[in-house]
Amino acid sequence: MADNYLKLVNSGFTKELAKSLGLPRPSILRRYRRGQPLVPGPVVVLGAGSAAHELTETLLGWGLDVRRHAGGSEKLGALILALDAVEAPGDISSIALETGAALRSLAPGGRVVTISRPADATDAPARSAARQGVTGLLRSLGRELRGGATANGILLAEGIRADAPSATAALHFLLSGRSAYVDGQFLTIESARGELPADWDQPLSGKVAVVTGAARGIGAAIARTLHRDGATIVAVDVPQAGDALAKVANEVEGTALQLDVTRHDAGQIILDHARQRHGHLDIVIHNAGITRDKLLANMDAARWDSVMAVNLESQLRMNEAFLAAELPGLRIVSLASTSGIAGNRGQTNYAASKAGVMGMVVATASAMAERDGGINAVAPGFIETEMTAKIPVATRTVGRMLMPSLMQGGQPLDVAEAIGFLASDAAGGINGQTLRVCGQSLVGA
Template sequence: MSDRYQGFVSTSIGQLLVKNLGLPNPTALERWTDGAPLVDGLVVLGGSGRLADVLPTTLDGLGIASARELGEGARAKALVFDATGIEDTTALVELQEFFTPLMRRLETCPRVVVIGTPPEQATGSQRVAQRALEGFTRSLGKEVGRGGTVQLVYVAPAADGAIASTLAFLLSPKSAYVSGEVVRIGAHGPTPTDEVADWSRPLAGKVALVTGASRGIGEEIARVLHRDGATVVGVDVPQAASELQTLMAELDGDHLVLDITVKDAPQRIAHHLRTHHGGVDVVVHNAGVTRDKKLANMAADRWSSVIAVNVTAPELITRELLDAGVVNPGGRIIGVASIAGIAGNVGQTNYAASKAGVIGLVDSLRDELGDGITINAVAPGFIVTQMTAAVPFATREVGQRLNAMSQGGLPVDVAETIAWLAGTGSGAVNGNVVRVCGQMMLGA
């Protein structure tokens, strides 16, 4: 679905108006295509923390070229700064010294990653300085422009060997619409250094359950997980049975037609996965509905149906799969929340409550899971789908522009984020809520 405004401002007349009126000027985002390198260019490394020696080796293993300096006249595709060695606030000047000379030497759609130590695992002046990194990266994300992204990755000392999967995602075009994020590695639970045999198919041999899989974001999730090697089991309501069956046949997957809110849905899903697949490795709670009204006009059925689909069913299904031992060791549970669950939205008290509840599910389980199982969530912002196409033009335009990239995201942006969290190399990424919103300017 094309962005007509973006197409207009790419014309000579559009560029003239952008320059004279200060209009948003979105850059066409680079997105990863099958067979392309993770990073098409050079990554420049900075900082002298505990990961300084680990980073070059890790990037080399991913097929990513890196260097400590940028040659004269050359440009960088990405910058990675190891800030784990910053012990007090006076040392924060190292950020300015590294980044300022390089910011005008970045290619289009660059990637910037700062790596720190979780403040909660630091003390005294170091804790102050490490917390300061969040303000730095979130501000830089709103400055970098030209389709660029900026992230902060807090790595617990015990997880230094578990960063490859996260760097592969954040430095590549797979993270096109993720910016201004704080990702924690090794903050909750064990920190395995999962080896990935084939980075082009990190889910080979895995079984992935995707609810609401027949169309929109759910369809794209199914496609990307299949691309990465998973056998996909799609779930959707009877009304979507034909589309679901067609998609799963195309992906050589399996399907289960049922309403996830019926009383025995968790048991039926668990039975199907155990009987037909011997268990499940990835669980993606994508199914969701909206029934928007201001609370003063909210009928009881509008409230209850949204809560039932969006948060009660995921909670009950998750607990059944865990209690019945259907989730295999090293399994990944991923919920689809929403920016509405973080920032709120007018007319969406029911929807926002349900999506905040998905985040609550992550919080409630992240420290309880064993066998290397992780739980995370993604929180999409304005994603261009058939549903958002029906939004009034003015509202849609405002929704797309109020982020650092001045444009809406695509379903594949959500799917790629989920694929990273689902990957076998992401065993130390647990308890995170990752926004896929182009770094919204307001409320989150």
């Protein structure tokens, strides 16, 4: 949840005071609003090869001002680096240096996006080194940007063109305000599957989406965002959250389902509800989760087992039911956490469950692909919710100082935007992956 700190350090005399005291001054991030330009200025495409041409044609098709060289005093909305054809480390140099010269012209909230191919064990050593080098370049560059600008990458599997549907959709997402808190991350396009939306503002039109843990926080933000994007929502939460759940369901003009997801028949109950009330089921968002923090030396079975039951085992059982139902084109997105990637003191149970979610996603991807569907995960970092708003301002300020580029926590909306993208048909070529939404920081749960 946003607080007043951002406003205070970005306006009036408090802005100058913050500068004089050396306080972190995070920028107000450029987030999506219907009708706003995709990027805040012209787009420069750097590099040669087939991807540069394909990207230029795609961007021109969106009505953007596209240029092949940086220069002049005009602020740029985005820099796109076509690095798909690199064969040796030296191939990166000219584009990297040209990018560096253009960075001073990048507008606040601008974007840098690399297009490259993943390193492979069968590559020649020089090619593998160059391709892996793009990763280090991109992630380090993301830590140098200011003004709310971000840097992210798209990895094209062999044989995938830069204008494949999911590559196009990933580029649109990363350039837009929807990716405000995604920084230093890569999306791999593994296949040519995917179908671009007729309306980029309503990419989920006609879809029925289930959101678990929807009564508050990130879950409520997911329900609102998917509804905004055109989906019909089934909001799910425990009976104890009934009033809050009904409020969210009414707000998004969907239906509420009071259900404990740890029930062994939860998946079938969700299926029956969606079919009976809405005719079909297209999207499942596994958001329900709990924490029961304790140092492992003091951990008891109740804390450990309850976290595993809600955060991981319930998803495994529900996915079995959804796979058995042979739902064509079903897309599943699970909530992981940066705690499951880097660990977090006092969260061995939580980190184990969230790392387990990522393992589940990888192992389930092929079965989903056989049904023309897909499964991915989103791993939030420090997201500012009602709970984190209770942390003293000084403590939150120190925490923000540990975040090297954006210098702030994310909002529940930021997580919801990433989920909305991965839940769309346009992301059909993205499967079995985990996307971090953390401002390139591993702080938080």
